[in-house]
Amino acid sequence: MxxxxxxxxxxxxxxxxxxxxxxxxxxxxxxxxxxxxxxxxxxxxxxxxxxxxxxxxxxxxxxxxxxxxxxxxxxxxxxxxxxxxxxxxxxxxxxxxxxxxxxxxxxxxxxxxxxxxxxxxxxxxxxxxxxxxxHTLYNKEDLPFPIKDIPDAFNQFKKKIERDSIIKPCFAAPDRINVAEVIDWGTLSSLEDLNLLPQQKDQRADFEFTGGEAEGLVHLQKVILAMQQAATTKNLILVSKLSAWLAMGSLSPRKVYWEIKKMESVPNTKAMFNHILLGLLWRDYFRFMFKKYGNTFFSPDGFGSQGLVDVANEQENFNKWRNAQTGFAVVDAVMTELNQTGFISNIARQTAALYLINNLEVSWVLGAAYFEEKLIDYNPASNWGNWANVAGVGNDQKSKSVFDLDKNIKNLDPKGNYSITWAS
The missing domain is CATH 3.40.50.620 (HUPs)
Known part of the structure; x- marks a missing residue:
């Protein structure tokens, strides 16, 4: 047989x-x-x-x-x-x-x-x-500690894992495959079949995502080319936007690592390499934290207490936030970009989250759930883990004081151009 x-x-x-x-x-x-x-x-x-x-x-x-x-x-x-x-x-x-x-x-x-x-x-x-x-850069069996002993503090996790673990080479893609005999391989539903409408392209968006491994690999090479160009001009700001393909597994984190690592010998690229590597390590960290703690990250109080929630006005405030109608220009710009494109930078995500939690006094889980709906690069561990951290109920309670809305706004929109571009 x-x-x-x-x-x-x-x-x-x-x-x-x-x-x-x-x-x-x-x-x-x-x-x-x-x-x-x-x-x-x-x-x-x-x-x-x-x-x-x-x-x-x-x-x-x-x-x-x-x-x-x-x-x-x-x-x-x-x-x-x-x-x-x-x-x-x-x-x-x-x-x-x-x-x-x-x-x-x-x-x-x-x-x-x-x-x-x-x-x-x-x-x-x-x-x-x-x-x-x-799904991770480092395999679980290659970690220098069992899952139950993984440090809760990201910096300790990063330090130990980079010192004591190795990143394995990629498995080669097969060049030939023998499949079972199938009469009908099936058809894929359309957006309309899922009761969803296609998103109209927003002319303000500087990038359009297309799904699939081939597209992900092409974009990875574009990121490498952008790194080379940025190195020549010494422009060290690079948003790779690889996360959507990583979330779908169309790109392997190890593939990204080893391709980007080839740039090590190019002058002025180390900061950009480290920035992309940092993103991959945060992805690993949250996946391993979910393995360690299970579903605590989905609880409103998480590992602490979520603080004040304006129960009487929560739904109204949440609706203003998600519809980009808070009246606070930077936050409304962030939410407009999210709603129109499905992607915002990490600092924009933190800014929107801080405003929802601290200024509007809405439970952070509503924000996390809305990001789950909207983000093109959504994955459960990173999304819920990051939101819990911003809300101060993450597993690393020492990170509570790290987030600052005013500082974020200065970094995100120092001259007000972002708010003008994405004015709803």
């Missing part, structure tokens, strides 16, 4: 540096690559926001089709289905006589719950669900 492995793609939509895919190809006679569009990811949250707004939804759909095209180019395809993975995967296992299922492990509660449901359903069929890790 031939060995067939079902490869369940989730937020890992790439061929390069994909250990799960490489091992599945090596250990099987044929594989069945599968992507399942789970409508639960597009529903409404208990906060009255959407789990996935139209901008990120479009990016997801583009990323899935990008993976299908990449697989076709090496002789394969991607089976696209819609429904609950815990229902569909066992059906596929029986229909195609699958011997094992591979997938990447997630860290947030809803994603891990779905994995558990799939695992339980497969257990009844005596089929193993094998977990892989592929």
């Amino acid at each position: 031939s060995k067939k492995i079902l490869v369940w793609f989730r937020n890992d939509l790439r061929l390069h540096d994909n250990e799960m895919l490489v091992e599945a190809i090596a250990k099987s006679d044929s594989i069945l690559p599968v992507y399942i569009l789970d409508r639960r990811s597009f529903g409404e949250t208990k906060y009255g926001t959407l789990k996935t707004g139209n901008i990120r939804a479009q990016f997801i759909l583009e990323s899935v089709l990008g993976l299908r095209n990449a697989l076709k180019q090496i002789g394969g395809n991607l089976l696209i289905a819609e429904g609950n993975p815990e229902d569909i995967i066992p059906q596929l296992v029986q229909e195609y006589e699958i011997t094992e299922v591979y997938h990447h492990r997630e860290v947030a509660r809803e994603e891990t719950h779905i994995s558990t449901l799939v695992e339980n359903a497969l257990w009844k069929l005596r089929i193993n669900l094998k977990h892989f890790i592929g």
Whole structure:
């Protein structure tokens, strides 16, 4: 009997540096690559926001089709289905006589719950669900400490991990693939099918995101070129905007690291390299914190107390904030850019969060939920971890005094140009 492995793609939509895919190809006679569009990811949250707004939804759909095209180019395809993975995967296992299922492990509660449901359903069929890790720069087993002993302070985490751990090389992308015989590989829903409308391009936006591994790799090379040009002019400000492809797994953090590292020998690029590396380390840190503490990050009081909430006016103030109608120019500009493009800089995110929490006295979880809907680069650990930190309820309680709204505004909009550009 031939060995067939079902490869369940989730937020890992790439061929390069994909250990799960490489091992599945090596250990099987044929594989069945599968992507399942789970409508639960597009529903409404208990906060009255959407789990996935139209901008990120479009990016997801583009990323899935990008993976299908990449697989076709090496002789394969991607089976696209819609429904609950815990229902569909066992059906596929029986229909195609699958011997094992591979997938990447997630860290947030809803994603891990779905994995558990799939695992339980497969257990009844005596089929193993094998977990892989592929979302971080550093592998869990290469850390200099067990998960339970990871330092809560980011600076200590960074210092120890850079001193005592290694970043492994990337797995090569397969150049040939043998897939199971499938009559109907399925079609992908459109935005309209998901009850979402396409976002009109805002002429003020200086960048447009397109999903998929190929687009992510092209953008990575553009970032490297921008680093070279910035090094010549000694302009050290660089916003890479790689985070959207990293969030979908269309780009591997290790791929980004090793490509950017090639620039080390170029004069004046060290600061830019360190800036991008810092972003990758923060991504790792929050994922590992979620592994360590579970779902505490989703609780309003988190690891402390969220402070004053103006309960009587909370919904009204929240609506003003998300609709860019607070009357505070910089914050309204930030929210307009977010609503129109799905992307704002890190300092803009902090500015909007500080104003919502401290000035409007709205619970931070409403802001985090709204960012979940709107951000094109949303991932649970970074989003909820960062919001908890700004709210002063993160796991590192010493970071409470780090954030300063006035300082942020001076850095974000020193001459008022940003507020003028994005005036709603």
